[in-house]
Amino acid sequence: MIPYLDLKAQYRSIKDEVLAAVSGVLESSQFVLGPEVASFEKEFAAFCHAPHAVGVNSGTSALHLAFLAAGIGPGDEVITTPFTFVASVSSIEYAGARPVLVDIEPRSFTIDVNQIERAITPRTKAILPVHLFGQPADMDPILEIGRRRGLTVIEDAAQAHGAEYKGRRAGSMADLGCFSFYPGKNLGAYGEGGAVTTANPEYDRKLRMLRDWGSEKKYEHVLKGFNYRMEGIQGAILRVKLRHLEAWTEARRAHAAAYSRLLAAAGVEYPHEMPYARHVYHVYAIRTTRRAELQAQLQAAGIQTGIHYPIPVHLQPAYANLGYKQGDFPAAEKAAAEVLSLPLYPELTAAQIEEVAAALSNAPALTPAR
Ligand SMILES: Cc1ncc(COP(=O)(O)O)c(C=O)c1O
Numbered sequence: 074m075i076p077y078l079d080l081k082a083q084y085r086s087i088k089d090e091v092l093a094a095v096s097g098v099l100e101s102s103q104f105v106l107g108p109e110v111a112s113f114e115k116e117f118a119a120f121c122h123a124p125h126a127v128g129v130n131s132g133t134s135a136l137h138l139a140f141l142a143a144g145i146g147p148g149d150e151v152i153t154t155p156f157t158f159v160a161s162v163s164s165i166e167y168a169g170a171r172p173v174l175v176d177i178e179p180r181s182f183t184i185d186v187n188q189i190e191r192a193i194t195p196r197t198k199a200i201l202p203v204h205l206f207g208q209p210a211d212m213d214p215i216l217e218i219g220r221r222r223g224l225t226v227i228e229d230a231a232q233a234h235g236a237e238y239k240g241r242r243a244g245s246m247a248d249l250g251c252f253s254f255y256p257g258k259n260l261g262a263y264g265e266g267g268a269v270t271t272a273n274p275e276y277d278r279k280l281r282m283l284r285d286w287g288s289e290k291k292y293e294h295v296l297k298g299f300n301y302r303m304e305g306i307q308g309a310i311l312r313v314k315l316r317h318l319e320a321w322t323e324a325r326r327a328h329a330a331a332y333s334r335l336l337a338a339a340g341v342e343y344p345h346e347m348p349y350a351r352h353v354y355h356v357y358a359i360r361t362t363r364r365a366e367l368q369a370q371l372q373a374a375g376i377q378t379g380i381h382y383p384i385p386v387h388l389q390p391a392y393a394n395l396g397y398k399q400g401d402f403p404a405a406e407k408a409a410a411e412v413l414s415l416p417l418y419p420e421l422t423a424a425q426i427e428e429v430a431a432a433l434s435n436a437p438a439l440t441p442a443r
Contacts, residue, residue: 132253
């Protein structure tokens with residue numbers, strides 16, 4: 074059995090470090106924010122090549138607060154794509170703004186930069202490119218549109234810890250960057266967590282207030298804030314895991330290269346690493362027009378797979394209010410129908426990769442029906 078994700082294997086490899094870190098927090102009893110979170114923020118900011126990082130309690134909270142810090146609210150529009158995890162869109166509505174969707178560029182699965190400008194209206198305040206699956210969006214044209222049209226650019230880097238665009242790190246390129254530390258992420262907490270990165274000291278200050286009831290001084294509330302604080306135990310665990318992240322990312326990249334080599338030979342459409350990108354392969358998604366059969370065949374061979382994401386946001390019943398319909402975003406709809414995510418994590422072995430590739434190569438669903 075090859076699981077889609079194996080969090081236990083990673084835990085076993087760092088167990089002693091994690092237990093010592095957790096024990097330190099229990100001894101200090103600094104359970105909410107505190108010194109471990111403060112140290113993690115400094116270390117994570119350095120990792121992202123960003124001046125500031127603010128720890129929060131999820132990637133969704135990170136997005137919500139990034140919009141609020143940038144002054145985005147009711148009456149405003151934010152541009153993003155429908156081929157993403159729902160939080161990219163729901164967080165725009167949390168801030169009271171309206172999500173406006175733009176199709177993806179099919180090779181990269183990220184926002185099609187050539188379609189952004191026609192979605193801009195007098196109410197547009199921001200663009201939220203999503204670095205989907207661990208590959209950065211095509212940031213230079215997006216940042217150029219942002220500068221020229223006076224729009225804030227916020228990176229949804231929830232899946233892209235350590236990813237790079239022309240040598241620049243995810244979270245360092247735009248006005249704000251939002252990360253998730255959900256357990257399955259490339260850098261995952263042992264519970265929920267998130268962070269916002271920024272170079273702007275005013276945003277940094279506002280984010281720190283907003284995550285903690287809008288106050289800098291206890292019981293003095295300057296802003297209407299939230300309880301979005303990062304827990305001390307998560308900060309301590311994330312510090313341990315951050316020390317391993319580069320090695321884990323290199324392992325992911327090596328595994329992805331091995332898969333791609335084997336799958337190219339089998340004629341499978343494997344993920345493209347764009348010329349500008351250092352892809353960190355949070356998700357390794359192949360494409361097939363016979364997905365259901367292929368997934369069932371792999372399952373029968375003991376190989377778990379995932380689908381990220383089967384329904385684009387504009388076709389989700391919960392987002393009918395946005396007024397979109399089938400056919401509005403053909404590239405996103407086609408991707409949603411065809412993607413299949415293979416097991417990919419640092420602890421995967423060469424033998425497992427070969428087993429998955431062999432199962433794919435031999436899968437009848439990949440052989441054209443005669
Ligand atoms: C692209 C994207 N944005 C936002 C989020 C939200 O993060 P969280 O689950 O930590 O709230 C996630 C992850 O779940 C994500 O994949």
